[in-house]
Amino acid sequence: MKFLKIALSVVVFALMAASCGGNENLLHDNYLEQDYSGSFNVLSKKGANGELVSVVSEGTTYKFRWRYDNTADVYIYNAKFSTSMPNGITVAFEGLQWAYAEGNTEIKVLEAKDLLPTWVEMGGQKLNDLSNFMVDELEVSVYERRLGNFNPEYIPIINLSMNIGDVEFVAVQKQRVYFGSTAVIGQGDQPYYSAPKPFYLVSLNPTTGLATIDVYGAKFADKMPSMDMKFDKIPFQVSNMGYTLDCEEVVPTIKDVPYSQYTITNLKGNANLNTGMDLRFDCMGLSVSAQLGFPIVIE
Numbered sequence: 001m002k003f004l005k006i007a008l009s010v011v012v013f014a015l016m017a018a019s020c021g022g023n024e025n026l027l028h029d030n031y032l033e034q035d036y037s038g039s040f041n042v043l044s045k046k047g048a049n050g051e052l053v054s055v056v057s058e059g060t061t062y063k064f065r066w067r068y069d070n071t072a073d074v075y076i077y078n079a080k081f082s083t084s085m086p087n088g089i090t091v092a093f094e095g096l097q098w099a100y101a102e103g104n105t106e107i108k109v110l111e112a113k114d115l116l117p118t119w120v121e122m123g124g125q126k127l128n129d130l131s132n133f134m135v136d137e138l139e140v141s142v143y144e145r146r147l148g149n150f151n152p153e154y155i156p157i158i159n160l161s162m163n164i165g166d167v168e169f170v171a172v173q174k175q176r177v178y179f180g181s182t183a184v185i186g187q188g189d190q191p192y193y194s195a196p197k198p199f200y201l202v203s204l205n206p207t208t209g210l211a212t213i214d215v216y217g218a219k220f221a222d223k224m225p226s227m228d229m230k231f232d233k234i235p236f237q238v239s240n241m242g243y244t245l246d247c248e249e250v251v252p253t254i255k256d257v258p259y260s261q262y263t264i265t266n267l268k269g270n271a272n273l274n275t276g277m278d279l280r281f282d283c284m285g286l287s288v289s290a291q292l293g294f295p296i297v298i299e
Contacts, residue, residue: 030068034142036158037061039171040206041080044240046166054239055083056206062160062171064140072098072110074140081133081164086122091133094118101141110140137163143294147177150216157294159273161240170240170273175203178277178292184220185287198226200279200292202271204236204243211236211245213279215252220283227254231264245269245279 039062044054057080065073073094078087093115101107115135120127143157160171178200198217205211213231229252237244247267251258264281271277276293 032066034064034066035061036064036160036171038174039158039160040174040204042170042172042238042240043080043082044168044170052240056238057083058206059087060171064142066098066108070098072096072140074110074138079133081162081169082167088122090121092118092120093135093138096138098140107141107143110138112138135162135164137161145177145294145296147296168240172204172206172238172243172273174206175201176271177201178279178290178294179296180276180290180292182220182288182290185289186285200277200290202269202277204238206238209235209237211243213245220286220288229254229259229262231267234267234269236269242270242272244271 039060041057041060042054043057044052047053059078060080061077063073063075063077065075073092074096075093076091079085079089079091093112095118096110096112096115098108098110101109113136115138117130117133117135120130120133139159139161141157141159145155145157146153147155155177157176158171158173162169180199182198198215198219201214201216203212203214210232211234213234215229215231217226218229219226231247231250231252234245234247234250236246245267246269248265250264250267251260252262252264253259262283264283267279267281269277269279276291279290279292281288
């Protein structure tokens with residue numbers, strides 16, 4: 001999986017950050033350490049009939065160490081490269097090379113092939129034979145983002161994928177914040193209203209298979225007051241490339257109070273882990289289309 005390389009707002013490398021879904025940056029003497037636990041895994045493999053079969057696993061966490069000399073370490077805790085792997089295995093890849101995407105300082109990218117782990121630990125013991133943990137390709141991409149006056153303030157985009165034999169392993173963030181323009185179409189298919197706000201926080205629950213969308217500054221008509229809305233219990237399907245949302249009807253809540261007059265129907269979302277999400281739904285007889293990405297939209 002190739003990660004998006006785009007120009008985004010500038011951040012400094014030595015960023016001290018608060019946590020966001022288990023993601024945290026801690027500055028050490030010569031490296032930035034990032035703990036990453038806010039994700040679940042999608043393991044994809046072609047079945048007997050050639051179709052791609054994907055299964056979800058949970059419980060794997062990661063640690064990244066980004067050094068100023070452009071070397072990095074990747075630690076995978078409770079590694080699940082297959083559903084049959086036992087719990088408690090830690091796999092370490094140390095001394096890898098990383099670079100900023102296309103020479104800018106907004107996205108850190110690590111790409112490596114034919115990797116034998118530096119060490120593997122199981123049951124508190126280091127293993128001697130590491131050949132079963134060979135990784136054909138590893139890719140990591142981290143886009144650091146902060147959003148002022150918002151909790152959580154630290155909202156990075158983290159992508160991680162591995163190819164191991166005929167299996168593709170992808171880590172999917174449980175929460176992502178999207179930005180972009182929201183357009184509303186009225187009768188006659190003429191543009192009715194558009195604005196760079198709102199922005200959207202999508203939360204995925206891999207255990208229930210349900211998603212929540214928090215819409216901040218929702219405003220779907222010129223005379224509609226701006227408000228924060230929540231769409232809850234939206235079914236989603238996930239793959240090695242992204243996820244889809246599909247819900248016939250949902251009553252949004254505002255400060256935990258349901259508002260049936262703003263009932264959402266025909267909600268469809270198509271999210272690509274690399275690029276963003278196309279979200280569409282109907283509200284109050286209007287068709288809403290949100291083309292969403294990762295860069296923070298500045299008015």
